[in-house]
Each structure stands twice: as C-alpha cells, then as structure tokens.
Amino acid sequence: MTLLVPQSGAIPHPHPTALSQPFWNGLSRGELLFQRCDVCAGATHTPALVCAHCGARQLQWAPSTGRGSVYSWTIVWRPQTPAFTVPYVPIIVDLEEGWQMLSNLVGCAHDAVHVGQAVEVEFHPLTADITLPYFRPR
Amino acid sequence: MKDHPFHDVAIAGIHNTRQARVLEGHNGSSIAMEAALGAIADAGLTPRDIDGVIGGGGATDFVYQHRIGPVWRSMSGAGIPAVLEAASAIAAGFARTVLIAAGSAGTYTERAATAPWTRPANEFVVGFGMFTAAEFALIARRHMEVYGTTAESLATVAATIRNNGHVNPEAIYFGRGPFTPQDILDSRMIADPFHLLDCSMTSEGGCALVLTRADIARDLAQPPVYVLGGSTDHYGPAYQNPPSFDLDGRGDPRLVNGWVGRAAARTAFSMCGLRPSDVDVCEFYDPFSFEIIRQFEAFGFCGEGEGGAFVLDGTIEVGGRYPVTTDGGLMSFSHAGAQAQMLQRPIRGAQQMRGECPTRQVEGAAVALCSGGGAGALFTDVLLLGKERP
Numbered sequence: 349m350t351l352l353v354p355q356s357g358a359i360p361h362p363h364p365t366a367l368s369q370p371f372w373n374g375l376s377r378g379e380l381l382f383q384r385c386d387v388c389a390g391a392t393h394t395p396a397l398v399c400a401h402c403g404a405r406q407l408q409w410a411p412s413t414g415r416g417s418v419y420s421w422t423i424v425w426r427p428q429t430p431a432f433t434v435p436y437v438p439i440i441v442d443l444e445e446g447w448q449m450l451s452n453l454v455g456c457a458h459d460a461v462h463v464g465q466a467v468e469v470e471f472h473p474l475t476a477d478i479t480l481p482y483f484r485p486r
Numbered sequence: 487m488k489d490h491p492f493h494d495v496a497i498a499g500i501h502n503t504r505q506a507r508v509l510e511g512h513n514g515s516s517i518a519m520e521a522a523l524g525a526i527a528d529a530g531l532t533p534r535d536i537d538g539v540i541g542g543g544g545a546t547d548f549v550y551q552h553r554i555g556p557v558w559r560s561m562s563g564a565g566i567p568a569v570l571e572a573a574s575a576i577a578a579g580f581a582r583t584v585l586i587a588a589g590s591a592g593t594y595t596e597r598a599a600t601a602p603w604t605r606p607a608n609e610f611v612v613g614f615g616m617f618t619a620a621e622f623a624l625i626a627r628r629h630m631e632v633y634g635t636t637a638e639s640l641a642t643v644a645a646t647i648r649n650n651g652h653v654n655p656e657a658i659y660f661g662r663g664p665f666t667p668q669d670i671l672d673s674r675m676i677a678d679p680f681h682l683l684d685c686s687m688t689s690e691g692g693c694a695l696v697l698t699r700a701d702i703a704r705d706l707a708q709p710p711v712y713v714l715g716g717s718t719d720h721y722g723p724a725y726q727n728p729p730s731f732d733l734d735g736r737g738d739p740r741l742v743n744g745w746v747g748r749a750a751a752r753t754a755f756s757m758c759g760l761r762p763s764d765v766d767v768c769e770f771y772d773p774f775s776f777e778i779i780r781q782f783e784a785f786g787f788c789g790e791g792e793g794g795a796f797v798l799d800g801t802i803e804v805g806g807r808y809p810v811t812t813d814g815g816l817m818s819f820s821h822a823g824a825q826a827q828m829l830q831r832p833i834r835g836a837q838q839m840r841g842e843c844p845t846r847q848v849e850g851a852a853v854a855l856c857s858g859g860g861a862g863a864l865f866t867d868v869l870l871l872g873k874e875r876p
C-alpha cells in the first residue's frame with residue numbers, strides 16, 4: 349500500500365496558451381474554473397472557443413465546486429519519465445457541473461481508487477505561475 | 487460491382503523491412519527507402535513506374551533520389567487513411583501507381599522514459615504523467631467497470647497475438663513464447679489493468695505498399711488484392727483531452743468515443759455489401775490487449791459488452807472463426823515508430839489475401855478487416871481487403 353501524494357520531482361510543466369491562461373490563473377488563486385455557456389448553460393472543458401453542447405461562442409469562466417466522482421482510473425507503475433514517482437493514479441473526474449477533467453488522485457491508498465469514488469479538488473503549486481489541480485477523497 | 491469506387495484499383499506490392507528493437511546504421515529515411523524498394527520489387531515494378539506517393543520524409547526523399555518527379559503527392563500520413571487515399575487518387579486519375587512508404591529508426595534513444603511519440607506535452611495531461619498506456623487504460627477500466635470485462639479476457643487476447651508472433655520468424659519476438667493467459671497476468675503491471683505483456687512493444691523498421699490500377703496489377707508479379715471498403719473515425723486530437731469512453735458522438739450513445747470505428751466499419755461494409763460474418767481474418771490494430779475486445783464490439787462482431795466473452799473460447803485463434811492479428815502485431819511482430827507501424831495491418835491483410843503467409847495463414851481467406859488507432863487516441867481506421875474484385 350502506498351499513500352498517494354502530489355509529485356515532488358522535476359516533472360514536465362504545462363505551458364498555457366492565450367485560450368487557457370484564465371484556467372491556470374484560477375488555479376493559482378485556488379479556484380477550479382470551467383467555461384459556462386450563456387446560451388444553454390452547458391459546461392465545457394478543456395478550454396474552447398465554442399460551447400461543446402450547442403456551439404455558441406458566448407462562454408464565461410465560472411468557478412467549479414471542485415467536487416465530483418471518479419469516472420475512470422489507472423494505477424501507473426512504469427512512469428512516463430523517471431521524474432514521476434510511482435505508483436501514481438491518473439483519473440478522469442466527473443465534476444458536479446457536468447464536465448470531465450483529467451487529474452491524479454492523492455490522499456488515499458493507491459488501491460483505494462474506484463469508479464464512483466467521491467473526490468474534491470486540492471491545489472498544489474508547481475511554480476510561481478503553475479498550480480496543478482489534484483483530487484482527494486471527500 | 488462496376489460502380490464500386492475502387493473497382494479499378496488493386497494493391498500490387500507490399501513489403502516489411504527487417505524489424506528490430508534497434509536497427510543500427512539506419513534512420514527513418516533510409517529504412518523507408520528499403521521498404522519502398524522492397525514493395526516496388528515485390529510488385530514487379532521499377533521506381534520509374536511510381537507516379538504518386540504518400541508519406542513523410544521517406545516518400546519525398548524517394549521521389550528526389552530516384553528523380554521520378556513530377557509525381558502526385560499527398561501530405562497525409564501513413565496507415566489505413568493512406569491506403570484509402572491512394573485508392574481514391576488512382577480511381578480519380580491523379581496517379582496510376584502510388585507508393586506509400588514509411589520508416590522509423592534512431593528516434594527512441596532515451597530508454598528510461600517511455601517512447602517519445604507516447605509522451606504528450608499538452609498542458610492538460612503533461613503534469614499528470616500521462617502516456618499512451620495510461621490513456622488506453624482509462625478506456626479499458628471504464629469498460630471493465632460497466633460490463634464486467636475481466637483481466638483474463640485481456641490476457642487471452644495478448645497471449646493469442648503473442649503466440650502468433652512466437653511462431654513467425656519475421657517477428658521481433660519470434661520464439662519468445664508460447665504464452666498462456668496466466669503468463670500475461672504474471673508480468674509486471676505497467677498501467678492497471680495493463681501488464682507489461684498486455685502492451686505493444688517499441689521498435690524500428692520500414693513498411694511500404696504499392697497500389698495501382700487493376701488492369702495494370704493483373705499483369706504484375708503478385709496476385710492483386712482489392713480494397714473493398716474503408717473509412718476513418720476521429721473525435722479530436724489524441725492525448726490532450728480526457729480519453730473518455732463516453733465522449734459524446736453527435737448525441738448518439740452508440741457513437742460515443744468508446745465505439746470509435748463503428749461508423750467507419752458501417753461505411754466499409756456498406757461499400758461492398760458485406761457484414762462482419764463475411765470476414766475471414768481480423769487484422770486488428772493491437773496497441774493494448776483490451777483494444778481488440780473493444781473493436782469486436784465497435785465493428786459489430788458482437789454486442790456491446792460481449793467482447794470479453796467473445797475472445798475467450800478460441801474464436802480469435804487461427805483455426806477459430808475470427809483469427810486476429812496473425813503475424814503477432816504490435817505486441818510481437820513490430821511497432822516501428824509513429825507511422826511505419828500503421829501500415830502493418832494492411833500489409834498483413836494483403837498477405838492473407840494472397841495466401842502467402844508462411845505462418846498462421848488462414849485457409850481460404852477471402853476477406854480481411856484491417857484497423858488502426860484506438861479509443862485511447864480518439865480515432866480508429868477501418869479497411870476491408872478482398873481476394874475478389876469489388
């Protein structure tokens with residue numbers, strides 16, 4: 349059994365784009381943002397120019413509750429690069445507002461992960477500009 | 487079928503170079519050249535007979551070095567889309583004889599990490615340690631959760647394909663078996679549910695095909711192989727967005743990303759009036775064991791969620807009803823780079839149609855379904871090859 353913790357090594361960093369910068373700015377403030385459609389109220393992620401549900405261009409950044417459940421998971425034992433400590437647990441999270449994102453699970457035993465597990469976001473600064481959103485059981 | 491779009495097109499030449507974990511002294515261009523020359527010689531043609539090419543540097547180097555310009559050239563990559571595009575170009579009259587060539591060597595040197603083409607740099611995945619195996623694992627796990635698909639079913643697929651490679655002298659892992667499903671389950675875990683032996687290898691090599699007009703192919707060195715149908719399904723860029731089984735497919739639950747390839751298979755079958763039960767050989771793309779189970783469901787060989795049971799009773803072995811990936815595939819034959827390996831299923835499908843496979847030839851095979859891609863990468867390509875002219 350291994351207690352899952354955020355990566356502490358020199359892992360590769362995300363490079364935001366003009367489109368995604370508000371998402372990363374939100375994380376640095378401790379907010380998990382998604383895009384809400386003014387027309388159909390649908391949620392969109394990853395950051396996009398048009399609504400994933402109706403195609404409207406009227407998208408506004410909105411804060412998520414950061415609560416959700418595990419939709420799918422894997423436990424990685426052969427790291428992508430040696431900078432990653434194993435095991436780590438990539439998950440797809442179903443957020444309460446009806447969108448999905450990729451993350452890693454922390455704060456529990458690696459083998460406690462399961463589909464439907466209730467989770468909430470947890471923020472870990474990687475650099476001054478980049479904070480990664482992990483998820484822990486709630 | 488006189489009105490079939492590929493009635494007047496045939497695959498005339500095919501070639502795999504020697505495949506190896508590392509091919510000393512080669513780079514992508516040089517091994518693609520070997521592949522191209524091999525396929526042209528196989529057809530009984532010369533480089534001057536080529537008036538169209540598809541592929542990256544290898545193909546354009548071929549045009550220049552042989553001074554065969556002007557030729558028609560497509561910017562598309564390799565794999566099944568290239569075969570379909572070559573057939574279309576010939577049918578449309580852009581070219582008579584099209585070479586598809588790709589090669590990979592000397593690119594995977596940093597062995598402590600996973601292969602460079604499996605490591606996405608995208609901002610939404612890079613910090614979470616994602617690579618190809620983890621992407622496909624998220625698809626497989628969801629299917630296991632929803633349908634109860636078991637690790638034993640995955641292992642049975644891997645053992646079957648690896649055993650096809652075990653007896654194939656041209657496979658990189660020739661003689662490494664035989665494997666039982668338990669051997670697969672006993673190998674170390676890479677990305678749960680995938681053990682090491684559920685995963686494809688990485689390697690180097692070149693692959694090439696030559697397509698030409700059917701009336702030309704009739705007088706060449708090999709029995710012509712025909713393109714009965716095909717298409718491709720895409721859901722967006724690979725390895726950037728969550729690889730969700732339920733990624734929306736135009737609001738149709740039967741067309742979510744987990745069934746990627748279903749629409750392409752429907753198109754392929756409808757082009758020639760065939761159905762899954764008409765297929766004799768399933769040359770399915772095998773990046774990970776689960777992907778074979780998923781494809782049997784997506785392509786309509788069995789119902790949704792039935793793939794795990796479908797693969798258990800010998801059905802997918804040579805001698806069974808739907809033999810799968812008969813040369814050992816990406817797991818045991820070779821998995822060269824990002825492009826060359828995408829041509830392996832069409833090449834093996836053509837070998838099966840010619841009846842020339844030295845090992846695991848399916849007796850009397852007349853229809854082969856070849857595929858490429860997978861749900862973890864948000865795309866799947868489908869190609870139906872046949873012995874008889876459509």
Ligand SMILES: [Zn+2]
Pocket residue numbers: 385386387388389390399400401402403404
């Ligand atoms: Zn909308």
